[in-house]
Amino acid sequence: MNAELISVGTELLMGNIVNTNVAFLARECTAAGISVLYQVTVGDNKARLCDAVKTALERSDLVILTGGLGPTKDDLTKEAVAEVLGRQIIRDTHSEERMLAYLRGSIYKEIPENNYRQADIIEGAEALDNDNGLAPGIYVKDALGKKLFLLPGPPNELEPMFRNKVLPLLQSFSEKLLYSKMVKLAGISESVAETRIQDLIQNQTNPTIAPYAKSGQVWIRVTAKCTTKEEGMRIMKPVLDELEERFAEAIFTLEEEVSLEESLIQLLKERNMTVTTAESCTGGLLMGTLVNVSGASDVIREGIVTYANEAKEKYLHVSHETLKMYGAVSHQTAYEMAVGAAKMAQADAAIGITGIAGPGGGSKEKPVGTVYIGCYVNGKVIVEHYVFRGDRRKVREFAVNYAMNQLRKAILESK
Amino acid sequence: MNAELISVGTELLMGNIVNTNVAFLARECTAAGISVLYQVTVGDNKARLCDAVKTALERSDLVILTGGLGPTKDDLTKEAVAEVLGRQIIRDTHSEERMLAYLRGSIYKEIPENNYRQADIIEGAEALDNDNGLAPGIYVKDALGKKLFLLPGPPNELEPMFRNKVLPLLQSFSEKLLYSKMVKLAGISESVAETRIQDLIQNQTNPTIAPYAKSGQVWIRVTAKCTTKEEGMRIMKPVLDELEERFAEAIFTLEEEVSLEESLIQLLKERNMTVTTAESCTGGLLMGTLVNVSGASDVIREGIVTYANEAKEKYLHVSHETLKMYGAVSHQTAYEMAVGAAKMAQADAAIGITGIAGPGGGSKEKPVGTVYIGCYVNGKVIVEHYVFRGDRRKVREFAVNYAMNQLRKAILESK
Numbered sequence: 001m002n003a004e005l006i007s008v009g010t011e012l013l014m015g016n017i018v019n020t021n022v023a024f025l026a027r028e029c030t031a032a033g034i035s036v037l038y039q040v041t042v043g044d045n046k047a048r049l050c051d052a053v054k055t056a057l058e059r060s061d062l063v064i065l066t067g068g069l070g071p072t073k074d075d076l077t078k079e080a081v082a083e084v085l086g087r088q089i090i091r092d093t094h095s096e097e098r099m100l101a102y103l104r105g106s107i108y109k110e111i112p113e114n115n116y117r118q119a120d121i122i123e124g125a126e127a128l129d130n131d132n133g134l135a136p137g138i139y140v141k142d143a144l145g146k147k148l149f150l151l152p153g154p155p156n157e158l159e160p161m162f163r164n165k166v167l168p169l170l171q172s173f174s175e176k177l178l179y180s181k182m183v184k185l186a187g188i189s190e191s192v193a194e195t196r197i198q199d200l201i202q203n204q205t206n207p208t209i210a211p212y213a214k215s216g217q218v219w220i221r222v223t224a225k226c227t228t229k230e231e232g233m234r235i236m237k238p239v240l241d242e243l244e245e246r247f248a249e250a251i252f253t254l255e256e257e258v259s260l261e262e263s264l265i266q267l268l269k270e271r272n273m274t275v276t277t278a279e280s281c282t283g284g285l286l287m288g289t290l291v292n293v294s295g296a297s298d299v300i301r302e303g304i305v306t307y308a309n310e311a312k313e314k315y316l317h318v319s320h321e322t323l324k325m326y327g328a329v330s331h332q333t334a335y336e337m338a339v340g341a342a343k344m345a346q347a348d349a350a351i352g353i354t355g356i357a358g359p360g361g362g363s364k365e366k367p368v369g370t371v372y373i374g375c376y377v378n379g380k381v382i383v384e385h386y387v388f389r390g391d392r393r394k395v396r397e398f399a400v401n402y403a404m405n406q407l408r409k410a411i412l413e414s415k
Numbered sequence: 416m417n418a419e420l421i422s423v424g425t426e427l428l429m430g431n432i433v434n435t436n437v438a439f440l441a442r443e444c445t446a447a448g449i450s451v452l453y454q455v456t457v458g459d460n461k462a463r464l465c466d467a468v469k470t471a472l473e474r475s476d477l478v479i480l481t482g483g484l485g486p487t488k489d490d491l492t493k494e495a496v497a498e499v500l501g502r503q504i505i506r507d508t509h510s511e512e513r514m515l516a517y518l519r520g521s522i523y524k525e526i527p528e529n530n531y532r533q534a535d536i537i538e539g540a541e542a543l544d545n546d547n548g549l550a551p552g553i554y555v556k557d558a559l560g561k562k563l564f565l566l567p568g569p570p571n572e573l574e575p576m577f578r579n580k581v582l583p584l585l586q587s588f589s590e591k592l593l594y595s596k597m598v599k600l601a602g603i604s605e606s607v608a609e610t611r612i613q614d615l616i617q618n619q620t621n622p623t624i625a626p627y628a629k630s631g632q633v634w635i636r637v638t639a640k641c642t643t644k645e646e647g648m649r650i651m652k653p654v655l656d657e658l659e660e661r662f663a664e665a666i667f668t669l670e671e672e673v674s675l676e677e678s679l680i681q682l683l684k685e686r687n688m689t690v691t692t693a694e695s696c697t698g699g700l701l702m703g704t705l706v707n708v709s710g711a712s713d714v715i716r717e718g719i720v721t722y723a724n725e726a727k728e729k730y731l732h733v734s735h736e737t738l739k740m741y742g743a744v745s746h747q748t749a750y751e752m753a754v755g756a757a758k759m760a761q762a763d764a765a766i767g768i769t770g771i772a773g774p775g776g777g778s779k780e781k782p783v784g785t786v787y788i789g790c791y792v793n794g795k796v797i798v799e800h801y802v803f804r805g806d807r808r809k810v811r812e813f814a815v816n817y818a819m820n821q822l823r824k825a826i827l828e829s830k
Contacts, residue, residue, distance in 0.1 A: 007454075012438075012441070012454070013441060013445075013451045013452065013453075013454065014441055014442065014445045014451065014625070015437070015438040015439065015440065015441030015442030015443070015444075015445060015451075016442070016625060016626075016627060017438070018433060018434070018435050018438040019433070019434060019437070019438065020433050022430070022434070022456075023427075023430040023432070023433040023434065024430065025430070026427070026428055026429055026430030027429065027430030027431070028430070029430075030428075030429045030430060036428045036429065036430075037428065037457070037458065037460075037463060038428075038455065038456070038457060038463070038467075039422075039427070039428065039455070039456035040453065040454070040455050040456075041437075041453070041454035041455075042452070042453060043452065045452075048452065048453070190485070190486070190487075191486045191487075191527040191529055191530050192527060194486065194487045194488075194527075194529065195527045195528070195529060198488070198529075201487075201488060201489075202488070210425055210426075210459075210489065211487065211489070212426050212431070213485070213569075221429075221431075277699075277720075279699070281706075282703065282706075283699075283702050283703045283705070283706025283707070283711070283718075284692075284694070284698075284699030284700065284701070284702030284703035284706065284718060284720065285699065285700070285703035285706075286699070287698050287699030287703075287720045288697065288698045288700035288702075288703045288811075290698070291696075291697075291698025291699065291700075291720070291722060292698070292807060292808060292811070294773075294775065294807060295775075296698075296722070297722055297723065300698075300722050301722055301723035301725060301726050302719065302720055302721055302722060302723060302726035302729075302730070303698075303699060303719070303720035303722070304717065304718070304719050304720070305692075305699065305702045305706070305718035305719070305720075306717055307706060307711070307712055307715050307716055307717055307718075308712065308715075308716035308717060310716065311716050311717035311760075314717075315717070345726075358709075360709065360710075389517060389548075390547050390548065390571065391546075391547050391571060391575070392707060392709060393571060393707060394547060394571050396703075396707070
């Protein structure tokens with residue numbers, strides 16, 4: 001079953017708000033085995049809205065509209081759909097009763113007349129009760145049996161209505177299930193990863209294989225069309241095995257929901273290790289990323305940002321000689337930062353990062369993007385040298401991702 | 416001039432990522448006096464992508480496509496547009512040289528063959544240099560003179576390319592000039608800000624007034640239609656004066672490009688002050704945000720993350736009694752953290768943050784989202800208590816923004 005999502009609202013067209021609804025609906029539909037092929041956004045304009053609905057009904061089996069169900073003159077979604085289907089707008093007494101009960105004892109002293117518009121539905125449609133607002137949703141079929149859902153725009157009304165009222169209906173429409181795994185890689189560039197699986201991508205049928213690039217991470221989604229979860233796993237297995245063989249320890253998880261920082265924190269927990277950080281160019285971003293993992297406090301007690309050379313000497317005991325002879329951005333400094341941080345925090349593992357995030361500070365030998373990362377694990381230190389491309393923010397994102405992955409690998413190798 | 420925005424990417428159709436690019440482009444186009452009438456998202460599928468481009472060229476004067484310019488087989492935007500326009504794909508030597516220069520000496524040992532695809536453009540098109548990635552943008556006109564822009568998907572590549580390369584072209588298409596200021600507020604909620612300017616929004620003609628919410632910041636864009644910059648400033652002045660009267664010191668800048676962290680760093684530089692941070696729940700995010708300002712090293716030498724209670728005692732000398740009696744998340748602890756951080760770093764200003772980012776750790780008295788922020792300025796300390804709403808990430812973003820603003824205000828009041 002193919003779906004089309006139509007978002008209605010001039011505030012979306014003007015960019016006043018980010019359309020999180022469409023991401024929510026797309027994710028939910030995909031998980032329910034429904035392929036979303038088009039997402040369209042139109043403003044509060046009846047002619048263009050009618051056009052969008054007509055086009056959607058020509059090319060999609062299922063059309064989900066969000067927004068434009070409110071009480072104001074700008075809210076035109078019901079009128080547009082009714083016009084395209086050639087139906088009347090009628091008052092739904094059940095929805096009217098619910099609305100009156102909802103408004104009674106509310107902030108309104110009297111119920112504004114235009115509120116009643118929200119109890120109107122399309123002839124032949126089914127009202128979907130809204131437990132978090134006034135406008136009910138609407139489910140209606142066209143003459144060919146194509147399905148339309150009209151849902152409210154506010155996310156706190158849309159999401160529960162979708163999960164509780166729409167999803168059970170959708171699941172009853174669909175024959176096939178989609179089951180997917182996300183193979184997440186770190187420490188490898190997008191184009192290298194892509195080149196290494198070109199043949200798999202070219203020959204994909206079921207499962208499908210799709211890579212996505214992040215700053216310093218590559219994600220490969222493997223999706224099987226199946227009738228049961230077990231069948232999905234069976235269909236996927238040869239491809240997952242192949243990816244594991246080709247990428248080995250660059251893979252940090254197969255789970256969509258697990259981030260690199262979570263997999264690192266989890267590994268530290270398993271090994272019963274604590275970790276600390278000493279950051280220069282990343283200025284706290286690495287620790288900030290680690291601490292964003294819920295429960296990070298089991299393995300993290302402290303971290304330090306030593307932006308100035310004096311701070312590197314004072315807290316981490318990076319030697320004055322090292323800073324003078326090799327500079328703050330050097331293999332030696334990263335080494336001493338990692339060792340000093342571990343000692344300062346009495347931690348089992350430590351990361352020291354020093355680099356040039358730009359835009360200034362680069363030289364021919366050490367261009368902007370040069371980053372040295374030292375990882376200390378139980379007394380052993382590995383320093384790696386990178387040159388990342390991009391603006392200040394990008395260089396720092398890369399540094400954080402590569403640092404987490406470097407520590408992850410160092411711990412795995414230290415067993 | 417009417418525009419249509421086409422986002423390309425299966426990850427958008429599947430809801431793996433939220434489409435922030437389209438909101439950015441819509442906002443920028445609207446501000447430039449261009450009406451966005453349609454936003455369409457399609458996957459990495461050539462037939463549907465071609466259809467979308469054809470439809471867009473029928474109904475819009477300007478078509479902006481994002482995504483699908485990368486090196487992989489999935490990246491089809493150029494091919495689709497070339498097909499619709501009946502043009503060839505050709506290698507752009509300038510872009511190829513830029514790409515090779517960019518990759519030379521980078522983390523790549525060899526340059527994968529598929530990277531060269533990124534130096535291809537459409538016959539008759541103009542390449543737009545990408546200063547933050549490999550794929551150049553493309554500007555091309557169809558036979559009727561309708562304009563198409565093909566821009567990269569990663570926001571850190573898209574946004575500067577749009578501002579620096581596309582916007583000047585767009586402005587040259589339009590007869591009227593648009594001149595705008597961004598009134599940026601911190602420390603005030605969106606709904607309070609909106610209520611306070613409801614009358615201005617309702618009566619807007621020229622200039623227009625549009626508020627946007629960020630986590631802990633509210634931005635109000637004031638835009639004048641004019642023929643000269645001077646006229647634009649004259650048209651805007653009464654509204655800007657009114658906003659300054661209504662929001663006073665909550666305004667930290669009128670410049671689109673200036674962030675809250677930049678305005679804080681700038682203020683510190685002007686006062687010749689140094690700053691340090693002691694973070695618990697934000698775990699380094701505050702310092703990471705400050706350090707992201709280019710030239711932050713003039714005012715920042717160090718910062719510390721004291722996640723565990725012992726670290727708060729060891730480095731900041733938060734008293735054991737305080738932690739025992741009031742808890743780590745308390746007015747008293749935030750106070751002692753700020754004082755301790757200033758002393759440790761011998762800084763003129765310091766921020767101490769302690770709170771409950773969630774999802775666990777909340778209680779009836781101190782629910783998730785409770786954050787205490789202490790600001791030390793030249794010996795004086797102000798502690799504020801907040802309860803932020805949202806998930807772990809959101810609470811931390813709010814805390815960082817409110818902390819920066821609290822210090823900004825404390826410094827302004829300390830003169």
